[in-house]
Amino acid sequence: MARTYTHFINGKAVAGSSGRFGDIYNPSTGEVQAKVPLASTAEMRQAVAAAAAAFPGWSAQNPQKRARVMFNFKSLVEANMDQLAALLSAEHGKVIADSKGDIQRGLEVIEFACGIPHLLKGEFTEGAGPGIDMYSMRQPLGVVAGITPFNFPAMIPMWMFGVAIAAGNTFICKPSEKDPGVPMRLAELMMEAGAPAGVLNVVNGDKEAVDAILTDPDIRAVSFVGSSAIAEYVYATGTAHGKRVQAMGGAKNHAIILPDADLDQVVDDLIGAGYGSAGERCMAISVAVPVTNALGDELAKRLKPRVESLKVAPSTDPDANYGPLVTAQHRAKVVSYIDQGVKEGAELLVDGRGFTLQGYENGYYLGGSLFDRVTPQMKTYQEEIFGPVLQIARAESFEEAAALPSRHQYGNGVAIYTRDGDAAREFASRVQVGMVGINVPIPVPLAYHTFGGWKRSAFGDVNQHGPEGVRFYTKVKTVTARWPAKGGSREGSSFVIPTMK
Ligand code: NAD
Numbered sequence: 001m002a003r004t005y006t007h008f009i010n011g012k013a014v015a016g017s018s019g020r021f022g023d024i025y026n027p028s029t030g031e032v033q034a035k036v037p038l039a040s041t042a043e044m045r046q047a048v049a050a051a052a053a054a055f056p057g058w059s060a061q062n063p064q065k066r067a068r069v070m071f072n073f074k075s076l077v078e079a080n081m082d083q084l085a086a087l088l089s090a091e092h093g094k095v096i097a098d099s100k101g102d103i104q105r106g107l108e109v110i111e112f113a114c115g116i117p118h119l120l121k122g123e124f125t126e127g128a129g130p131g132i133d134m135y136s137m138r139q140p141l142g143v144v145a146g147i148t149p150f151n152f153p154a155m156i157p158m159w160m161f162g163v164a165i166a167a168g169n170t171f172i173c174k175p176s177e178k179d180p181g182v183p184m185r186l187a188e189l190m191m192e193a194g195a196p197a198g199v200l201n202v203v204n205g206d207k208e209a210v211d212a213i214l215t216d217p218d219i220r221a222v223s224f225v226g227s228s229a230i231a232e233y234v235y236a237t238g239t240a241h242g243k244r245v246q247a248m249g250g251a252k253n254h255a256i257i258l259p260d261a262d263l264d265q266v267v268d269d270l271i272g273a274g275y276g277s278a279g280e281r282c283m284a285i286s287v288a289v290p291v292t293n294a295l296g297d298e299l300a301k302r303l304k305p306r307v308e309s310l311k312v313a314p315s316t317d318p319d320a321n322y323g324p325l326v327t328a329q330h331r332a333k334v335v336s337y338i339d340q341g342v343k344e345g346a347e348l349l350v351d352g353r354g355f356t357l358q359g360y361e362n363g364y365y366l367g368g369s370l371f372d373r374v375t376p377q378m379k380t381y382q383e384e385i386f387g388p389v390l391q392i393a394r395a396e397s398f399e400e401a402a403a404l405p406s407r408h409q410y411g412n413g414v415a416i417y418t419r420d421g422d423a424a425r426e427f428a429s430r431v432q433v434g435m436v437g438i439n440v441p442i443p444v445p446l447a448y449h450t451f452g453g454w455k456r457s458a459f460g461d462v463n464q465h466g467p468e469g470v471r472f473y474t475k476v477k478t479v480t481a482r483w484p485a486k487g488g489s490r491e492g493s494s495f496v497i498p499t500m501k
Pocket of ligand 1: 147148149150151152174175176177205206207210211225226227228230231248249250251281282384386412453457
């Protein structure tokens with residue numbers, strides 16, 4: 001019997017009452033393993049009320065006490081790493097080692113958030129005027145919410161609630177309805193770590209729950225990560241309702257390969273970054289751009305056997321390079337992109353569509369696919385595929401190659417491979433993409449830097465985590481204070497704007 005999830009509101013499990021449920025599959029076997037309640041607006045209101053009630057007490061705790069809860073939480077997640085990774089893999093399909101990486105990258109944001117006493121320190125100017133000091137402080141917003149995608153069910157919720165809660169806000173997480181098990185466990189562990197009830201709530205659901213967040217008058221800010229069309233909708237609707245919104249979207253990440261690059265390293269990196277987690281990463285490399293046709297021939301020749309020999313297996317297989325895709329529907333979508341690529345005239349060097357795994361015929365597996373001679377006019381180049389499909393788009397010159405990521409609708413990540421420091425430096429400076437790797441395939445910034453793409457990869461101006469995350473979840477207040485010296489003269493009324501003349 002499939003188990004039935006609940007919501008997690010005000011420190012306890014709350015059964016879904018909307019009467020609507022979604023299925024959670026085990027992508028490795030195709031079985032339904034759980035049911036998830038899909039919240040109504042009324043259920044979301046219940047969570048907002050709990051978070052609002054918890055806010056005054058939580059925000060009044062001194063930042064060091066809030067940091068101690070984050071320290072405890074980090075230890076608890078580490079102690080539960082194996083169980084969390086097993087749950088994550090069972091719902092998502094990524095291999096266990098990769099699930100641990102997903103959790104670890106989230107924990108790195110928690111480590112960053114443990115420094116919140118330092119991060120919230122304001123600025124101070126002594127003697128800004130006669131007897132006048134000026135100082136600024138950062139204060140939490142109140143109730144804030146995060147809406148997260150299926151592909152990083154541990155890391156992305158922690159990107160958001162780690163910083164938000166440490167800064168003194170209370171939080172509602174609306175995880176992906178495809179794999180909400182880990183976010184639910186993380187909320188329980190936050191309570192165990194000492195966060196009061198209502199500080200972190202998880203409300204499961206779909207569009208109805210998202211719309212309830214976007215229109216709720218008591219939610220001050222919304223963080224979103226997911227596909228671009230929804231990100232744009234979330235940004236437009238949330239800001240129209242007076243909220244601060246950061247909404248990260250889809251991606252098409254290019255790797256530019258110059259003729260002087262270390263080709264062995266390039267091939268290793270493209271295989272890992274293109275096919276790891278079945279390509280279901282917003283920072284996956286999906287387009288390789290070799291500069292010169294001769295390099296294109298050599299790259300295609302070397303990649304082909306490596307793609308053919310990828311080991312695709314259940315998420316529990318320790319030798320698997322990657323596991324199944326998340327759902328049958330998503331698998332069908334990736335297959336339709338491969339069909340389309342063939343129709344458009346790209347050269348399919350490796351076709352993963354026929355792949356099956358004995359004993360796991362109902363799992364959502366797809367072999368690795370490799371396209372060559374992909375051009376910017378093709379739909380499969382213009383859109384995000386989000387599967388184990390790497391496309392080679394050849395270029396004749398550095399300029400032609402460098403223009404591709406800059407002109408693309410998405411601008412999340414990009415990589416350049418070269419031994420030429422000047423070319424790499426110029427590329428990093430000019431490219432219209434938010435995160436750049438130089439001889440690094442997946443340039444995901446560490447927690448104390450900040451994560452965010454450009455163009456249709458992100459809507460809103462403030463990035464995730466790092467100093468920008470702290471800015472997103474706080475508002476600044478600046479105080480000008482005058483303490484006239486005893487016996488000093490009064491200045492009388494002034495009808496002129498005060499200046500520092
Ligand atoms: P998705 O857009 O389908 O879902 C994301 C969230 O939006 C989920 O919580 C979902 O319940 C909700 N949602 C879905 N449809 C909705 C609708 N019509 N109205 C309102 N809410 C809706 O994305 P996904 O398939 O879960 O995740 C994969 C996508 O996320 C890819 O496009 C990937 O590139 C992107 N992604 C981006 C980043 C980044 O930082 N830029 C990181 C990870 C994933």
